[in-house]
Amino acid sequence: MKKFAGQSIIDKLSERFEASKQELTSNSTIADVRQKALNHLVENGLPHAKAEEYKFTNLTKALEKNISFEMNTERVSVSKEDVEKLRIEGLDAYYLTFINGEFNSEFSDEVTESGISFSPLSAAIQENNQLAGKLFDKLSKSTEDAFVAMNSLLANEGTVLEISANSEVSKPVFVQYINTKSSDIHAKNLIEVGANAKVTVIEKVDTLGAEPGFSNIVNEISVATGANAKFYKIENDTDTSYHISNIHVSQDKDSTFTSNTVALNGAMVRNNLDIKLEAEGCEAYMNGLYLLNGKTHVDNHTIVDHMMPNAYSNELYKGIMDDKSRGVFNGKIFVRKDAQKTNAFQSNKNILLTDDATVNTKPQLEIWADDVKCSHGCTTGQLDKDALFYLMARGIKKDRAMAMLLHAFASDVIENLELEPIQAYVEAIITSRLEK
Known part of the structure; x- marks a missing residue:
């Protein structure tokens, strides 16, 4: 039998899936997705050191070395003070808190505002929630990325948010993941923003303690006609934490989506952002800041896919690397044949504060249309x-x-x-x- 990169991890994940199969496959639609995800992992393995998309970020090797991937049922108590000190001071929001991958109602707010519906993913799966079944892996495609497949295989918790048409949520929804033990956490957030609705979602992952941990979070966000959605990703975890984020967005006509990614700390962080502008009049804004020190490694991979005409995207990522830290940026813009009158702009700028800090940057622009305004570029230097x-x-x-x-x-x-x-x-x- 052929051995793949991360084979030991895949073997343990397969064992865990079999042990929890009854719980994980209670929804038949999602059960099919999980089986396809397992097949993808078994047949393809995890990204190896020479894989083009992960060649600067050998996450597989880091996880093999630092994370056990054993099933962990230990309960760890967390105090209210622990939770609150990891929040953002002065931010008025609906807080939805997950401790070691499980929803915690004690430290979460009730979302009673009209126009917004919230359910933990675990409850949505058990209740055969229509939205959960409809969105689960619809945008992220577990057969296209091993870490998405890993997430789809084991994610049984997360946030299911539905924003009704013409509704404006009065304050941000803050999704807070807190991990307290050396383990791996897999969570999936499914967000549907109705026509002409407005919402802001903030996600933050933190680890209590010094033991290494791994969090694998997937967001699938559907933005309907005329809607306006904003998503914040705040990454300021411990020096021993490993994190991979996959955010997949589909936009309908005249919708606006804004992504703000702030990476401040962590042993190794990989952010994948994939936005598809599927109709005319779409606007997408991507802002990124990575401020790194020590040996922190942050890799930002972005894809903006212009599929239809008269759409606009603007991407600005900036990095400051100190000590022996490493930044990676790979931004791709695709302008399809039918996407005439596209305006797409991308910029990546970096400052290195020491001789030991490094950055690898690769802006990419592929255009099949002939009536467009597009630009991309990068700069790297010192003060x-x-x-x-x-x-x-x-x-x-x-x-x-x-x-x-x-x-x-x-x-x-x-x-x-x-x-x-x-x-x-x-x-x-x-x-x-x-x-x-």
């Missing part, structure tokens, strides 16, 4: 020595001067975050890092 000298000549200490210049570098991404508590949260971390 402007003349600007630094100018500030220091006016009595500003070097650390403070560097912090001022880096704040200015990151300012346009931070401004795009819009929510003041999140802006303040990111600003405070930047300040504490750069003015050490």
Whole structure:
């Protein structure tokens, strides 16, 4: 029998699936998806070191070395103080909290506002919730990515959100994942935003303790005609945490989707963002900031697929790498043959603060239409020595001067975050890092 990369992990996942099969396959539609996901893993394995999409981020090797993937039924208590200190100060939101992959009603808010319906994925599966069955793996395609397949195989918890047509949710929905033990967590969020509806969703993953952990989270977001959805991804986990995020979005006519990804800490983080503009008049905005130190490794892979005419996308990712950290950016824009009158723009800019920090960046643009306005590009360099000298000549200490210049570098991404508590949260971390 042929052995694949990550074979030991796949063997353990297969055993866990068999042990929990009755619970995981209670919904027949989802059961079929899980079986296809298992088949994909068994037949293809996990990404190996030479796999093109993961060549700068050998997540398989890191997981084999640090995560056991054994079934863990241990219950760990978490206090209210533990939960609240991991939230964002001053942010008024509906908090939905998951502890070690299980929904915790004690630390969650009741979502009683008209126009929004929430259910934990586990309950939705048991109740044969129509939305769960309809969206589960519809956009993420577990047969196209091994880590999505891993998620579809074992994810039995997450958030099912339905925003009714013409509704505007009054405050953000904050999905909070807290892990307390050395284990792997698989969660799937299914979000359907109805026609002309508006909603903001924030996701944050944290680990309590120093033991290594792995979180694998998939978001499948459907944005209907005229709707406006915003999604924030805040990554500020421990130095021993491993995380992979897959966000898959489909947009209908005249809809707007905004993604804000802020990566601040973690041992190894991989963010996959895939947006399909499937109708005319769509707008997509992607903002990313990665501020890395130590040995943190963050890989951002984005895909924007323009499938129909008269659509717009704008992508801005900026990175600051310190110490021995490593950043990766791979942004792809596809403009299909029918997507005339497309406007698509992409920019990636990076600053390296040490000789040991590295970044690998690869902007890509593929156009099959002939009446478009598109641009893409990247820059990598160090702080402007003349600007630094100018500030220091006016009595500003070097650390403070560097912090001022880096704040200015990151300012346009931070401004795009819009929510003041999140802006303040990111600003405070930047300040504490750069003015050490």
